[in-house]
Amino acid sequence: MELFTPLPALAGGVLIGAAALLLLLGAGRIAGISGILSGVMLRPWSERGWRLLFVAGLIAGGWLGFTWLDLPAPQLNLADWPVLAIAGFLVGVGARLGNGCTSGHGICGIGRLSVRSIVATLVFMTTGALTVFVVNHLLV
Structure with missing residues (x-):
């Protein structure tokens, strides 16, 4: 929590929510990245256009953040x-x-x-928290 930045995090969350809402209202599509990406690879070419544009926007957004906003890139x-x-x-x-x-x-x-989505989110957030705990406290 040493780099806690609530305002940029809030702005990012608002942008993600606005993009998801825009895609839902404008195209009637759900902005689930796994579904969009699998559709790029598995759907017929006639159904890939909007998905390819969405993925290109994700890549361009990351690139713009690194270049224009001088955001730090992850060090791997x-x-x-x-x-x-x-x-x-x-x-x-x-x-x-x-x-x-x-x-x-x-x-x-x-x-x-969606009840299914609420349950799924609770499960993967709990699993993620438990994984972090195990890695940081039990595998040290």
Whole structure:
């Protein structure tokens, strides 16, 4: 908590919520990243356009944050890549099993008062907290 920045975090949250609402109201689509990304890879070309634009916007937003706003980039050690790859794979499997990810369930689903999304968000937040506890206190 040494770099606690509530105002930028609030602004980021508002932008994410506004983007999710805009996509829902404007295109009738849910801004769940796992569903959008799997649609880029698995859907017919005629259904990939908006998904590709959404992913491009995510990449462009990150790039703009690093270049225009001078936000710090994460520092990764080359030795961390195998762990990150395994963790990413497990997150992908979990998102597939849970029929969505944190953005789909946590932002869009809770916003629509979906019981399934509320339960899913409670489960993955609890699991994440327990994982942090185990890694920081029991595996040291």
